[in-house]
Amino acid sequence: MKTFRMGGVHPEENKISNDAAIEVMPVGKQMVVLMNQHLGAPATPVVQKGDKVKVGQLIGEAQTFMCANVHSPVSGTVLKVDTCKDAFGMAKPAVYITVEGDEWMETIDRTPDIKRECTLEPKEIVAKMKEMGIVGLGGATFPAHIKYSIPEGKKAEYLIINAAECEPYLTSDYRVMMEHAEEVCIGVSILRKALGVPNAYIGIESNKPLAIKKMQEMAKQFEGIIIEPLKVKYPQGAEKQLINAVTGRKVGSGKLPIDSGCVVSNLGTSFAVYEAIQKNKPLIENILTVTGKELKTQHNCLVRIGTTYNEIISHTIGQLPETTGKVISGGTMMGKAVVNLDAPTVKGNSSVLVMGEKEARRQPETNCIRCGKCASACPMGLEPYLFSLLVKNNRVEESKEHNILDCIECGCCFFSCPANKPLTDEIRLGKNRVRAMMAAKK
Amino acid sequence: MTQQILIAVIVLGALGILFAVVLYIVAQKFKVVEDPLIDEVAEVLPGANCGGCGKAGCRAFAEACVSQHSLEGLRCAPGGDAVAAKIAELLGCAVEQGEPQVAVVRCNPANCGDKRKSNYDGLRSCAFQNTVYTGESGCPFGCLGCGDCVAACQFDAIHMGENGVPVVDADKCTACGACAKACPRRIIELRNKGKKDRRVYVSCVNKEKGAVAMKTCANACIGCGKCAKVCPMEAITVEGNVSYIDYKKCIACRKCVTECPTKAIKDVGFPAPAVKPAPKPAEAPAAPAAEKVEIPVAEKVEVKN
Numbered sequence: 001m002k003t004f005r006m007g008g009v010h011p012e013e014n015k016i017s018n019d020a021a022i023e024v025m026p027v028g029k030q031m032v033v034l035m036n037q038h039l040g041a042p043a044t045p046v047v048q049k050g051d052k053v054k055v056g057q058l059i060g061e062a063q064t065f066m067c068a069n070v071h072s073p074v075s076g077t078v079l080k081v082d083t084c085k086d087a088f089g090m091a092k093p094a095v096y097i098t099v100e101g102d103e104w105m106e107t108i109d110r111t112p113d114i115k116r117e118c119t120l121e122p123k124e125i126v127a128k129m130k131e132m133g134i135v136g137l138g139g140a141t142f143p144a145h146i147k148y149s150i151p152e153g154k155k156a157e158y159l160i161i162n163a164a165e166c167e168p169y170l171t172s173d174y175r176v177m178m179e180h181a182e183e184v185c186i187g188v189s190i191l192r193k194a195l196g197v198p199n200a201y202i203g204i205e206s207n208k209p210l211a212i213k214k215m216q217e218m219a220k221q222f223e224g225i226i227i228e229p230l231k232v233k234y235p236q237g238a239e240k241q242l243i244n245a246v247t248g249r250k251v252g253s254g255k256l257p258i259d260s261g262c263v264v265s266n267l268g269t270s271f272a273v274y275e276a277i278q279k280n281k282p283l284i285e286n287i288l289t290v291t292g293k294e295l296k297t298q299h300n301c302l303v304r305i306g307t308t309y310n311e312i313i314s315h316t317i318g319q320l321p322e323t324t325g326k327v328i329s330g331g332t333m334m335g336k337a338v339v340n341l342d343a344p345t346v347k348g349n350s351s352v353l354v355m356g357e358k359e360a361r362r363q364p365e366t367n368c369i370r371c372g373k374c375a376s377a378c379p380m381g382l383e384p385y386l387f388s389l390l391v392k393n394n395r396v397e398e399s400k401e402h403n404i405l406d407c408i409e410c411g412c413c414f415f416s417c418p419a420n421k422p423l424t425d426e427i428r429l430g431k432n433r434v435r436a437m438m439a440a441k442k
Numbered sequence: 443m444t445q446q447i448l449i450a451v452i453v454l455g456a457l458g459i460l461f462a463v464v465l466y467i468v469a470q471k472f473k474v475v476e477d478p479l480i481d482e483v484a485e486v487l488p489g490a491n492c493g494g495c496g497k498a499g500c501r502a503f504a505e506a507c508v509s510q511h512s513l514e515g516l517r518c519a520p521g522g523d524a525v526a527a528k529i530a531e532l533l534g535c536a537v538e539q540g541e542p543q544v545a546v547v548r549c550n551p552a553n554c555g556d557k558r559k560s561n562y563d564g565l566r567s568c569a570f571q572n573t574v575y576t577g578e579s580g581c582p583f584g585c586l587g588c589g590d591c592v593a594a595c596q597f598d599a600i601h602m603g604e605n606g607v608p609v610v611d612a613d614k615c616t617a618c619g620a621c622a623k624a625c626p627r628r629i630i631e632l633r634n635k636g637k638k639d640r641r642v643y644v645s646c647v648n649k650e651k652g653a654v655a656m657k658t659c660a661n662a663c664i665g666c667g668k669c670a671k672v673c674p675m676e677a678i679t680v681e682g683n684v685s686y687i688d689y690k691k692c693i694a695c696r697k698c699v700t701e702c703p704t705k706a707i708k709d710v711g712f713p714a715p716a717v718k719p720a721p722k723p724a725e726a727p728a729a730p731a732a733e734k735v736e737i738p739v740a741e742k743v744e745v746k747n
Contacts, residue, residue: 089576339560362563425565
């Protein structure tokens, strides 16, 4: 079975919410929609206080290159255009909407019929992706229309769909494959058409045998979709690692996947693309996994973007257990702890992971014993222990020479370190310093 | 036998003379003319290489002084006026008298200690924590408490206080500015020490709107502008929901201190009991406003990253 060549770890999978079907969460009384739900500049609000909006109406417009449209997830009246504290307590521009009824835009097709035919030209597909505010749902929330506008002189040869879901606990992609296999395959075909590549590969880790079977059966009905079962190893879902696992190609230091002729998208993105292109539905909903070892029930739910963490928690599990140590948005390896549970969810959120106090606490740090486990775990072939020293001594140029910017912050080094050194944190700090230095030099 | 010794001596001697000549010519050709003054000036400097002057150490500072033959725009903060006078004497130029300064931490520890809204257990570095989230206090502008400033100080003049906000030892502080540069949130500022070491400053840099800031911290500056109105010297400006006292204009009358509804303005170095009876009645109406502020106790959530 295929997998990437260098490094990697195998954390406890904990896919305990695998069997929880996707449930639709009701809409709350008020929604707060952040304007920067994507990588890049925030969108510019195009509504004002008192405006009536419908579900799917454009409320934030992308006015710069690196930006994505934001649509209203609910119908109602705009309460105010202000700032709102995000999950990490930082104030971000946002639109507050008081919910009234559930009136959708007329253009959105809400029938349950599945539409297979797509008559749009590749350029029209990309334009529509931009219009519908599609961003990469793998976590980085990179605006999708930029990824699918291939720069001149470069050629895409492979389309790779990331359904590895290598992060522990997360099951939202798995549920999408189990429940919406056909839609996903249509979405993949559309993306394949947009790029003009002969084949699309869907990489699925072998710990999801049911999904692999289901997708393989479905893929038979479509032209040019190949299911690629992968050996379980973290971080298989990372762009460069997935390319290496599926095609055997390597993406060089500082290069983009397109330089190796590959485009990688998340499975969730292909589902969102199906809904956007075939059903005219903008990206206004998220599928979140609500899970944790200490929870009595596990959930996968479809929520409107802008629902707060507290609303999701009270709807699914009632309240947090008393022993809660952390609430994490994302998986255990790369997820970020949420400090402000009143914050709205944004595009790209994949889970609400509740961790008990014991599980969440970091172990005390001890001294590095030069065992080299971090270096053998690093999927990018870097030397985390070295960066740790360089960062501690503020040797910025040297860290750049040792390719610190290649780090994908997957957390394998920290995970494998027997001394519990916060290596990933140190490298992130080092990366920030290198970027600051490069910006100052310009 | 003697012949062999003679040959060796002659050969080696000739080689020696040849090399001496080459070395002499090279030394003459590539001679670096260095002003002996640089050494003398460097001798006078404290030699801490703190970088507070903006140069890469004391020697670089001495070179800069000598090359421009004046002290204009150059100041060694740790050395102060004494060193400035000595350098001026060496250079034979006028001394630019500067007011002695001190580092000031502009954050109240009101929200720390037991009132923390989350526990941070990541890398102990403010610069890193700043990129992750607001910090344990919940204030996006407040002190993060990991002590980057303490590590940056070469003079042992800044230490973490009991409440998790650093405290400056004014006697040891040389105003080199290393802590101010190390602080990722720009909370530390260099201000004039003031007459008799008495100074008044706004101990908050929170730019949030008043109501939001009050929710975050009981002692936050809410930008109400009361201090600016009461100031007889027009030293106070309110910009971006936070007020700032210009230390060059301030006469330390402390009218603003009593006026501030959230007690965000701090006075340092005043004899406490002697002056207190006068401002007390004025303080009474302001005090309840500050007490009204209740900090919502959010779930204690830990931060992983």
